[in-house]
Amino acid sequence: xxLSSYLQFLISGVTMGSIYGLTALGFTIIxxxxxxxxxxxxxxxxLGGLLSVFFLKWFDAGLPLSIVMAILTTTAIGGAIERFAIxxxxxxxxxxxxxxxxxxxxxxxxxxxxxxxxxxFGLPHFSGSVPLNLAGAAVMPQSIWILVITILLLVLLRLFxxxxxxxxxxxxxxxxxxxxxxVGIGVNGxxxxxxxxxxxxxAIGGAILTPVTMTSYDVGIMLGLxxxxxxxxxxxxxPFGAAAGGVILGVLESFGAGFISSAYKDAFAFFILLILLxxxxxxxxxxxxxxxx
Amino acid sequence: MNGFKxxxxxxxxxxxxxxxxxxxxxxxxxxxxxTLSLTHAIIAIGLNLLMGYAGQVSLGHAAFYGLGAYTSAILTTTYAFPIPxxxxIGILAAGLVACLIGVPTLKLKGHYLAMATLGFGVIVYIxxxxxxxxxxxxxxxxxxxxxxxxxxxxxxxxxxxxxxxLVLAGVVLLSLNIIHSRIGRALRAIHTSETAAQNAGIxxxxxxxxxxxxxxxxxxxxxxxxxxxxxxxxxxxFGFNFSVELVTMVVLGGMANVWGxxxxxxxxxxxxxxxxxxxxxxxxxxxxxxxxFIIFLPEGIAGGLVKLFSMLKPKRDDGAGGK
Amino acid sequence: xxxxxxxxxCRGVEVTFGGVKALNKVDFSVALGSITAIIGPNGAGKTTxxxxxxxxxxxxxxTVAFQGLDVSRFSPYRRAKAGSVRSxxxxxxxxxxxxxxxxxxxxxxxxxxxxxxxxLKTPSYWRDEQRCRQYAEKELEFVGLIDKKDMxxxxxxxxxxxxxxxARAVASEPQLLLxxxxxxxxxxxxxxxxxxxxxxxxxxxxxxVALVEHDMDLVMRISDTIMVLNFGEVIAQGSPLxxxxxxxxxxxxxxxxxxx
Numbered sequence: 001x002x003l004s005s006y007l008q009f010l011i012s013g014v015t016m017g018s019i020y021g022l023t024a025l026g027f028t029i030i031x032x033x034x035x036x037x038x039x040x041x042x043x044x045x046x047l048g049g050l051l052s053v054f055f056l057k058w059f060d061a062g063l064p065l066s067i068v069m070a071i072l073t074t075t076a077i078g079g080a081i082e083r084f085a086i087x088x089x090x091x092x093x094x095x096x097x098x099x100x101x102x103x104x105x106x107x108x109x110x111x112x113x114x115x116x117x118x119x120x121f122g123l124p125h126f127s128g129s130v131p132l133n134l135a136g137a138a139v140m141p142q143s144i145w146i147l148v149i150t151i152l153l154l155v156l157l158r159l160f161x162x163x164x165x166x167x168x169x170x171x172x173x174x175x176x177x178x179x180x181x182x183v184g185i186g187v188n189g190x191x192x193x194x195x196x197x198x199x200x201x202x203a204i205g206g207a208i209l210t211p212v213t214m215t216s217y218d219v220g221i222m223l224g225l226x227x228x229x230x231x232x233x234x235x236x237x238x239p240f241g242a243a244a245g246g247v248i249l250g251v252l253e254s255f256g257a258g259f260i261s262s263a264y265k266d267a268f269a270f271f272i273l274l275i276l277l278x279x280x281x282x283x284x285x286x287x288x289x290x291x292x293x
Numbered sequence: 294m295n296g297f298k299x300x301x302x303x304x305x306x307x308x309x310x311x312x313x314x315x316x317x318x319x320x321x322x323x324x325x326x327x328t329l330s331l332t333h334a335i336i337a338i339g340l341n342l343l344m345g346y347a348g349q350v351s352l353g354h355a356a357f358y359g360l361g362a363y364t365s366a367i368l369t370t371t372y373a374f375p376i377p378x379x380x381x382i383g384i385l386a387a388g389l390v391a392c393l394i395g396v397p398t399l400k401l402k403g404h405y406l407a408m409a410t411l412g413f414g415v416i417v418y419i420x421x422x423x424x425x426x427x428x429x430x431x432x433x434x435x436x437x438x439x440x441x442x443x444x445x446x447x448x449x450x451x452x453x454x455x456x457x458x459l460v461l462a463g464v465v466l467l468s469l470n471i472i473h474s475r476i477g478r479a480l481r482a483i484h485t486s487e488t489a490a491q492n493a494g495i496x497x498x499x500x501x502x503x504x505x506x507x508x509x510x511x512x513x514x515x516x517x518x519x520x521x522x523x524x525x526x527x528x529x530x531f532g533f534n535f536s537v538e539l540v541t542m543v544v545l546g547g548m549a550n551v552w553g554x555x556x557x558x559x560x561x562x563x564x565x566x567x568x569x570x571x572x573x574x575x576x577x578x579x580x581x582x583x584x585x586f587i588i589f590l591p592e593g594i595a596g597g598l599v600k601l602f603s604m605l606k607p608k609r610d611d612g613a614g615g616k
Numbered sequence: 617x618x619x620x621x622x623x624x625x626c627r628g629v630e631v632t633f634g635g636v637k638a639l640n641k642v643d644f645s646v647a648l649g650s651i652t653a654i655i656g657p658n659g660a661g662k663t664t665x666x667x668x669x670x671x672x673x674x675x676x677x678x679t680v681a682f683q684g685l686d687v688s689r690f691s692p693y694r695r696a697k698a699g700s701v702r703s704x705x706x707x708x709x710x711x712x713x714x715x716x717x718x719x720x721x722x723x724x725x726x727x728x729x730x731x732x733x734x735x736l737k738t739p740s741y742w743r744d745e746q747r748c749r750q751y752a753e754k755e756l757e758f759v760g761l762i763d764k765k766d767m768x769x770x771x772x773x774x775x776x777x778x779x780x781x782x783a784r785a786v787a788s789e790p791q792l793l794l795x796x797x798x799x800x801x802x803x804x805x806x807x808x809x810x811x812x813x814x815x816x817x818x819x820x821x822x823x824x825v826a827l828v829e830h831d832m833d834l835v836m837r838i839s840d841t842i843m844v845l846n847f848g849e850v851i852a853q854g855s856p857l858x859x860x861x862x863x864x865x866x867x868x869x870x871x872x873x874x875x876x
Contacts, residue, residue, distance in 0.1 A: 037404035088588045094403040095350050096587050099544055102352070103583025106537060110577025221533060225415065228408055267419045270412035277409045278397035297737060467735050474734035474741065475748065478721045482710050488672065489708035491693040492701055494725035494788050498693075503731075549712070 004136025009254045011134070015143040015212065017250020018150040019045070022205035023227025024234065024242035025157070026198035032237055033173045033194035034090070036097055040081065040105035042224020044199045047074040048206025049215035050112060053121040063124060071203040077108070078199025082192050090191075105220065112217040120216040123207070142211045149208050153201060154243055161239075170194060222266060226253075229273040235283030245283065300469040303552075304462055311458040321450045323566075328454045328522060330562035331461045332515045337542045337554035338468050339511030344540070345548030346472065347504040348484035349399065350407045353414025354539050357387040357509040359421055359531030361516025363428055366437045366526050377442050380517040387513025388506050395505040399498065414536050421528035433527030440521040453522050460518065461555075464511060468551045471507075480504060481549075541579050544586050547593025556594050623648045623792050623824045624669065624700075629678035631664055631848075638664045640848045642678070646792070646841075651818055651825045653835045655859075656845035657868055662828040663705065665845065666796050669826075670702045671695045683791065697725065701785045702794035709777055709784070711770035715761060718769050718780055719752035722787030726751060755783045758820075759813060775806045779813070786817060793817065795827035799834050807831055811838045836860070844868065 023045055030038045051070035055061045061069065085104050089096055126145045131138035161167035173190045206215065206223075213219075230249045234241025249269060257265040276283065311331070315324050336358055343349050365383030368374040374382070398409045421428050428434055440447045440456070447453045471477055479500050482490035487497050520526050538561060546557025565575065590597050624646040631639040638661045646652045654662050667673040669680055671692035679688045682700050690698070710718050727748040733741040756762040759779040764772065772780060778798060785793055795814070799807045811834050817823050829835050835842060835856070842859045844852040846868040852859055859865055 037408070039407075085584050085588070092587070092591070093348070095344060095348060095548075096591055098350050098404060098407050099540065099583055100587045102537065102540070103580050103587065105580070107577055107580025107584060110574070110580050113576055114573055225408075225411065229412075232408075263423045264419060267416050270416050273412045274394075274409060274416070277401055277405055277412075281401065281405060470735050470737055471731075474745070475720070475724055475727065475729070476731060476734050478713065478717055479724060481712050482721050485710045485712055486708040488692065489704065489710065490721075491691070492670070492696050492704075492708075493722050493784065494693070494696045494701075495721075496693055 002136065005258070007135055007137035009258045010251060011137055011139055011143060013251035013254030014247055015140075015146050015250070016209075016253065017230075017247035018146050019205045019209045019223070019246070020226050020230045020249050021243040021246025022150060022153065022201050023223055024230035024246045025154075025239055026202040026205075027227055027231045028237060028239050028242040029170075029194050029198045029201070031231075032239075033170055033191050034086075036086070036090075036101065037228070038104075038195075038198065039098065039101040039224065040108060040220075041198060041202055041227060042220035042222070043105050043108040044074055044078060044202030044220075045206035045209070045223045045227075046112070046215060046217070046220035047077065047108065048203030049123065049210035049219070050116060050121065050206075050217070051203075052123055052207045052210065053215065054116060056123065057121075063126070067207045070207055071200060074203035074206075075196050075200045078195040078202075079192055081199075082195035086195070087188070087191075105224070109217055109220060116217065118217055120214050121210075122214045123210040125211040126208075129211075140212065142208070146208050146212070149204065150243075153204060157197075157201070157239070166193065225273075226269045229269045229276075232273055232276050232281065232283050236281075238283070241283060248284075296473050297470075300466065300473065304466045304469070307465065307555075308458060308462040311462070312455065315451055315454060324450045324454050326563060326566050328450070328457050329519075330559045331454075331457045332519050332522075333539070333542065333562050334555045334558035335457075335461055335464050335515040335518070336512045336539055337546065337558040338464055338551055339508030340539050341543045341546070341548065341551060341554035342468060342471070342480070343504050343508040344543050345550065345553075346477065346480040346484055347501055349501060349505065350403075350540075351410040351505070351508070352407050352533070352536050352540065353410040353412070353417070354508070354512055355531045355533070355535040356414045356417035357391060357512035358516045358519070358535070359417060359526075359528070360387045360390055361513030362520040362526045362531070363421060363434065363516075364513075365517040366434050366520045367427060369438055369521075370434070370436050376438060376440055376521065380440075380521070383517040383520075384510055384513040387516065388510045391506045391509030392502065395502045395509075399501040399505060411533070411536075414533060418528055418532045421531060428528070431528060433525055435525050437520050437524045437526070439524065440518075447521075457518055457522075460514070464514070465551055465555065472551065476500070476503075484549075537579065541583055543593075544591075545582055545593055547595030547597070547599075548591070550593065550595035550599070553593045553595030560594075621647050623683055624826065625681040626665070626669065627679050627681070629665070629668055629675045629680065631661070631668060631673060632676050638848050639668065639675070642845075642848070642850055644843055644850060644853070646824060646826045648824055649818065649822065650840040651814060651827070651838050652841045652843065653839040654826065654828045654843050654845060655830070655832075655835055659847075660845040661848040662845055663796060664848075666702065666794055666826075666828050670700065670794055696788070696790075699789075699791035700794065701788055701790035701792070703778075703781045703785050703796055703798060705796040705800060707774075707777055707781055709769050709772075709780055711768070713769055714765070715767050715769050715772065715780055716749070716752055716756065716765040719755050719783045719787045720748050722755070722784035723748050723751050725788055752783075752787060755787045758786070758816070759783045760809075775802055778802065778806075778810070782813065782817075786821065786823065789821075790823060793823050793825045795825065795829075797828055797830060799829060799831040807834055810834070814838055 023041060026041045026044060030036060048070055051073050052067045055066035055069045056063060081104050085100055089100050125142045127141045131140050161171055170190050170193060173187055226249060230245035231242050233248055234245030253265060253268050256268045318324055340354050343351055361383040364386045365379045368379035368382060369376050394413055398406060401409055422431055447456060479495045482495055483497050483500055491497055542557035542561050543554055545560060547553025622645040626642055626644040629639050629642040654665060656662050664673060668675045671690055679686055682698055687695050710721060727744045729740050729744045753762060756765055759782055761776060761779055761783060769780060799810055802810060814825055815838055818825055839856055842856055843850060844859060844865050851864045851868060852862045
């Protein structure tokens with residue numbers, strides 16, 4: 001296998017990995033503010049893509065507008081979830097919290113089935129689908145879009161969390177909720193915001209990925225699980241780790257599929273997840289304790 | 294004593310009810326639906342012990358169901374094992390795998406545990422799907438012989454129904470016996486406060502694994518019953534969706550109540566038969582049930598009924614102080 | 617202090633939490649058959665010490681010896697098995713059980729029939745369950761809660777829940793009982809009853825008691841030995857009278873106002 005094959009695997013790995021990273025980032029933001037793992041995170045990614053299709057087809061809104069509306073709608077859904085499904089049970093036992101977010105994930109999927117059916121849909125590539133040639137490897141322009149947008153998002157989020165008052169407030173919540181509350185930071189608002197942002201990030205990921213992989217009502221499950229794996233790889237609670245973990249997972253998966261077997265591709269992510277959970281749950285860069293919740 | 298007699302009576306009454314039920318059913322198809330729901334109830338009871346009493350979440354229990362089913366199916370069909378032996382091996386296989394992955398998994402807590410069981414379930418599902426030579430892959434595994442033991446073959450749907458009813462009754466009784474014993478107390482203690490349970494000299498790790506393996510054995514038992522009834526198994530029955538259905542059954546029925554598990558399983562297996570439009574609203578219904586029940590009725594139907602009865606009972610005056 | 621007379625011996629215990637030294641080279645012993653109190657201003661490290669002794673927190677340095685056995689690496693479960701049982705400041709009663717069942721759970725190690733016995737309801741099971749119930753009822757009588765035995769534990773008033781936790785702890789027949797602020801939230805009458813009960817636990821059951829406590833009246837009244845912690849260090853250890861007169865102890869509690 002020549003260099004171009006390696007490069008091919010690497011590029012497709014980084015492409016998927018960026019989305020895993022964005023999904024993982026969504027998990028991390030909510031986890032950091034609430035200590036909850038939002039099982040519905042994958043559905044935000046699914047909704048980003050599927051709603052873009054919906055607005056494009058049914059409203060004929062043109063690609064950019066459809067995507068924007070899809071992202072806004074998903075963000076709103078994220079907030080609604082927090083307000084109506086999560087907040088009532090925030091102080092419940094861990095097992096109940098887990099079940100609620102699973103319920104939300106299923107509910108969203110079910111809603112999508114009713115409105116859009118079970119078909120698979122695609123989105124047009126942002127700038128055409130003619131592959132570019134990079135040292136013998138074929139690179140879809142969409143991959144470059146994905147990479148650039150992901151990096152942009154990461155930079156913006158970092159600026160938000162470290163430079164803006166609101167972002168810093170959310171970070172404070174993640175370190176110590178009670179203390180934040182006592183100094184006047186509206187914890188409820190912060191938690192709501194974290195759901196908004198996670199939904200936003202997930203939706204963007206879904207929208208930019210759909211031209212490459214198509215989308216349907218059940219892509220959220222796998223994406224969510226792999227996003228969570230990425231979180232664990234990078235250390236749950238660590239945003240940088242989440243993004244890095246996503247890319248690492250994407251690349252490992254790509255090479256694994258290329259060299260070992262593509263049938264078991266999906267299993268790789270879970271093998272890695274299980275081994276990490278058993279051996280080093282704090283991940284590569286992690287500091288949070290395993291029993292966090 | 295009193296508690297045990299109550300349990301025994303309830304189980305006997307339940308069994309009697311199950312036995313006369315087919316008399317009201319005109320069609321063997323409905324009997325089959327009932328059999329399937331009773332099979333699901335067996336798994337649900339085990340999962341209920343795990344979730345409601347030991348407080349551990351499993352999002353991959355369909356895997357144990359599938360392991361039992363496929364093991365027995367393959368042994369009897371491809372390798373011509375005698376059916377009872379194959380069934381036993383199938384059950385034990387589920388238990389063994391539970392033991393192997395239980396030890397590292399149960400050291401995890403909360404969401405980590407949930408994800409690990411999810412990941413495990415998906416891996417097993419992928420295995421069923423991809424090892425086509427062994428399992429027949431996505432199109433399934435056919436030709437499984439109907440159960441026959443001691444010269445008697447369970448050819449009719451009704452005879453199989455009675456068999457599964459008896460097995461379920463046995464599982465219910467065993468579970469009740471465990472709950473009403475020091476083991477049940479230990480499990481309830483672990484559910485409330487692992488720290489305090491350890492302090493009382495309860496080996497928390499050991500009990501978690503015990504319940505996990507037990508719940509896997511129940512699932513494996515259900516699996517072997519399923520395989521030799523349907524004569525056909527496919528990976529789609531043992532995936533994440535079914536694992537979630539199982540969790541929903543337990544939540545719906547009531548997490549710390551053996552009868553709740555039975556109620557939940559019956560409800561969620563039989564209901565689809567009456568909602569012909571169920572196909573499309575199935576998914577949203579499960580999600581809705583989970584959300585609504587956890588928010589408004591976390592103790593499930595059974596728990597709700599128990600609360601209702603205790604509210605209706607006249608309050609005894611406790612003389613010595615009561616509240 | 618002679619080693620043979622000490623049921624508990626902590627040597628050089630150090631605990632650091634993210635840069636803060638909660639315990640610094642703590643040497644601390646509890647004499648067999650005594651009631652020993654650990655006192656000190658807020659944040660002195662008392663509960664941390666108790667957590668190290670009971671195994672909830674692993675010390676960064678030093679050893680904990682219980683009945684001559686090095687238990688430093690033991691999990692809380694193994695320590696409980698060895699005979700060192702504690703109560704919790706925030707009460708960890710089992711609210712999904714009745715009062716009696718809580719104490720029967722405490723008897724978990726005393727009465728041990730097998731899973732098979734439970735599954736098949738053998739005569740062994742019936743006999744042992746009966747014994748377990750009797751033991752539990754005896755302990756409930758001991759703390760004065762027998763008339764509430766079938767109540768759901770969560771419905772007990774706070775003071776009674778504290779007694780329940782004591783009954784449960786004592787039901788496992790430990791050699792050492794560690795109490796974490798047992799008088800917290802109790803009124804004067806309840807605290808007095810508690811003091812009598814702790815003495816009864818030592819006198820009638822032969823259980824050594826070590827308690828972390830803020831209530832000075834209680835401490836002075838029932839303790840044989842008092843150890844004082846301040847900023848994670850032992851500043852005094854001795855009889856109640858000696859401690860009351862100890863200038864360092866007084867300074868620690870009143871603060872060093874004249875050092876400005």
